[in-house]
Amino acid sequence: MSVEENQTAGSYVIEVEHDDTNASDSIDRDNPSSSNSSTLDDITQHPKDSPAYMEVSKPRKIPDDGSEMSYSELLKPSNELSFRDLTYKVWLKDEKKFKVILDKVCGHFSQGVNAIMGPSGGGKTSLLDILSERINLVGVEGEVMLDGEPTPPNFQLISGYVVQDDVVMGTLTVRENLMFSANLRLSPNITQETKNQKVNRIISQLGLQACADSQVGTQLRRGISGGERKRCNVGTELITNPKILFLDEPTTGLDASTSFTLTSLLDDLAQETNMTVIMSIHQPRASIFKQIQRLTLLSQGKTVFHGEQTEIIDYFARQGLVCEEFDNPADFLLDMVLLHQPALGVEGRIPSEDDPQVQIWDLADAFKESEYNQRHVESLLDSIKTKDKINKDHLRTKKKIRPTYQTSFWTQLHYLTLRGLRNVVRDSSALNSQIIFAICFGFLMALIYANAGSNQRDPDGFMDRYGFFMFLSQNIIFGSQSVLEIFRSERVVFLHERSNGFYRSSAYFMSKLVVEVIFVRSSTIVIYSLVTYWIIGLVNRPENFFIFVLCMWTLMFAGVSLLLCVTISFNSVQVAQLMTTIPTLVSSIFSGLFINIDTLPPYLSWLPYVALGRYPMMIWSTNEMADLTFFGTQNETLYYPNGTSYWVVSTYNITGRTKLQEQNISADPSSIWINEGILIGVTFVMFALSFIQLTLLKKRK
Structure with missing residues (x-):
């Protein structure tokens, strides 16, 4: 077989001579329908033992600039x-x-x-x-x-x-996992109908029709089989028609039969899609x-x-x-x-x-x-x-460039939030446990401090309120430790999807805040406040209730952001849990209830300023007690002229502002918003550090 090259601008002709017939077939790409021409596909359809067989892939077009291209380069796979x-x-x-x-x-x-x-x-x-x-x-x-x-x-x-390891969401169905990949990795110019057709075609190619609408499954919930799960992983990568598919x-x-089925599918896909x-x-x-x-x-x-x-x-x-x-x-x-x-x-x-x-x-x-x-x-x-x-x-x-994503930040945030909400609803154990805890703990505190708000005796009335505020702040901070599982449970999924161009780190971070913090934890804040506020008998004015709930909300955000920064900084769950005890203990000890701030030695006088729990204590105390007046009784010893003593019980009144000053708490209403601003500032700083830590995670698979 001999080959001749005839190059023209933007076209090429390949002459193939058959030794048995001495006939020549011409392939003219500009005129493939010519009578003396046969297409390259016709040639490759001959059996391998045929003289006309050429084991080549579709050749490339010769450059229009007239540059030389060898035959080996022309037929390069x-x-x-x-x-x-x-x-x-x-x-x-x-x-x-x-x-x-x-x-x-x-x-x-x-x-x-x-x-x-x-x-x-x-x-x-x-x-x-x-x-x-x-x-x-x-x-x-x-x-x-x-x-x-x-x-x-x-x-x-x-x-x-x-x-x-499997890196698909266990609470989603096979179809939903594939659609998630298609919605984020395909061009927004592609219609939703076309995306659905592509997903259906991949489901058919991988033999997943029977389980397409079944949940993949989690460690606690049985789902599809191991072979089907692996094929679902493969399907999420086939969405983009990759040139090369790597599998670890x-x-x-998998058992021997399932392994053979999987590799057979890979072989068929490789042949069909080149x-x-x-x-x-x-x-x-x-x-x-x-x-x-x-x-x-x-x-x-x-x-x-x-x-x-x-x-x-x-x-x-x-x-x-x-x-x-x-x-x-x-x-x-x-x-x-x-x-x-x-x-x-x-x-x-x-x-x-x-x-x-x-x-x-x-x-x-x-x-x-x-x-x-x-x-x-x-x-x-x-x-x-x-x-x-x-x-x-x-x-x-090699020069590193920022990856170009097919979809915008808001599109990514939309689909990530939808996936997160589905995950919370279908795996509702975490949400249900937090709601049940909020109800039970709220009623427990309400029973313990029932009618404490109507008690204006000194010092009992002040200390009852102050104790309730202390337990409330510590409950919110310690309850924020559940944030350890927000990124920990999806760490492998996030790293894989980010490196494969699904979404930006910022979109994933914001979606977790919307779902896990705003949706899940805000609901528990509302439930807890509705259960306790009026049973305890705090100030019955809308503005005071608003400040009470707002402080709970900002404290929750500050606690979550602080503990989130800690947990992302460490790969080990045990180390992260140990490190989170430091800010929570500091917050508890130096909140102002267990120790008088004025008695601290100079080298520890700065600790109350970093104690997260002290700021909500000051907000709630000012909000609830600045306008109150407490009354009390005291025993006074008097003497008769003959020197005999006797006891007289006298009453006195003391304002809430005076009681607050005794605890080094400002009674000025503006201090409420100053302390709120500090909590909001802590939230933004910690969330910023958490996001930086998230983007610096190095494992890229």
């Missing part, structure tokens, strides 16, 4: 991910040295199902994460190219990544192994084999390592790799040249020097030409 000399090192603080995770790994993956295999610790996930750019590229050297060019800055947004050990936790599927997999069954087109086998971060799956057994047979006829090839490969690792041998013994049971050699060096590697891997990588010269550390120096 698309969506091909190539990598050369990938090296990844991490610094071990304890041992004070670098550990090599990947050592000059080379290869290429093209359309179809590609796999990265190897024993545990071999570097499978590290290679997958580097190729997908889902980890910090510090410590990475080498070249990664997409279709012969450096990967674009928005590579994460044009590729999909399915993590090993997709068969983990997508490149790259997955890491540990030890697949034989039927799954046969579905793999190209395979990279790693051992201790080095390449033991890279090439066509159909050729790997023959390659190792030529090396003297023969797979028995009825053995699973994947089992044979892993056993062979483990047996010949320098640090492992038969029955865990360190192998040596004198060991008669095993012959040890470096399989990675053997592959590097093999004729197969030179002919199939190195030659292909050498044929890839890039527009710009790529240095060995271009990954580390």
Whole structure:
């Protein structure tokens, strides 16, 4: 077969001669219907053993500028991910040295199902994460190219990544999870009907029709099966028609039959959509192994084999390592790799040249020097030409750009809020528990302090009110610790969706505030205030009730923001819970009830100003007691002329303003708004710090 190129501006002609007929077929893309022409699709439909067969993808158009383009470049397959000399090192603080995770790994993956295999610790996930750019590229050297060019800055947004653990919302149905991805990741110019059709098509492709309207399920609520859940994860990534789909050990936790079904679906999708599927997999069954087109086998971060799956057994047979006829090839490969690792041998013994049971050699060096590697891997990588010269550390120096989102901030906030509300309603245990607690605790406080508001005896009337305000403030602050689960329970989901371009961090942050803080916690504030205010008998005026509720609301926001900042700052739940006790204890001790502020030593005199609970205590006290007058009795000793003493009980009146001054609390009504402003300021500062912490989370999968 000979090929001639005839280049014209914006067109090309390919002449294919058949040796058996000496006839020539001409493909003219400007006139594909010509009688002497056949389309490229016609050629590729011939059987592989036919002389007319050419294993090529749709060729690219010759540039209009008249620049030269070789035939190999013209027929170059698309969506091909190539990598050369990938090296990844991490610094071990304890041992004070670098550990090599990947050592000059080379290869290429093209359309179809590609796999990265190897024993545990071999570097499978590290290679997958580097190729997908889902980890910090510090410590990475080498070249990664997409279709012969450096990967674009928005590579994460044009590729999909399915993590090993499920990252879909368990309270949503399969259809709702897919629609959430479509609404946020597809252009707003696409109609809702078109999005629905796309979601229905993906549901059909993945075989999810039977469970499309079933909830995925949570740890406490049974949902769909593990295989269906995994396919739902894949479906959320297929929404954007990714060029390359990465999967981190997709068969983990699935039985053999479900794993085969999943990989078969991936194979069919790759063939239908010309997508490149790259997955890491540990030890697949034989039927799954046969579905793999190209395979990279790693051992201790080095390449033991890279090439066509159909050729790997023959390659190792030529090396003297023969797979028995009825053995699973994947089992044979892993056993062979483990047996010949320098640090492992038969029955865990360190192998040596004198060991008669095993012959040890470096399989990675053997592959590097093999004729197969030179002919199939190195030659292909050498044929890839890039527009710009790529240095060995271009990954580390790659320019970072802000991701471009398909939807606006308000659209993202809208759909995130809707998802959050569905989550709260369907998993209502948290909401119900807070409402029940507010009712029960409210009635308990109402019973304890019943009619305390009508008691104007001194000092009982003042201290009853002051004690109620203290317990109220501490209840709100300690109750805010439930905020620990706001981001903790969805941390993995948030990190995955953010890195895959679903939404901005700001939209997610605001949606959680709207749902978890305003909707959920504000409802408990209203319930609690309605239960306690009039039973206790506080000042029966609308303006006083408004200030009472407003102070509860701003204190709740301040407490949530403070504890939220703490919990986002630590990865460990235990550490976060321990650290939240510090501000809550300080708030309780220095609120003014347990200790007289005037008696504090000078080096502790600043603590009341950082005690969050003291500000609402001052607001409520001024609001409720500044205009009251308390009365009391006192015993006075008098003496008769003969010197005999006797007791006289006298009454006195004392204003609420005087009682407040005794507690270092201002009775000026303007102080209410000053203290409210402090709580609002704390809220804004803590929320700002929380948002900064959220955006700085580094794990990007």
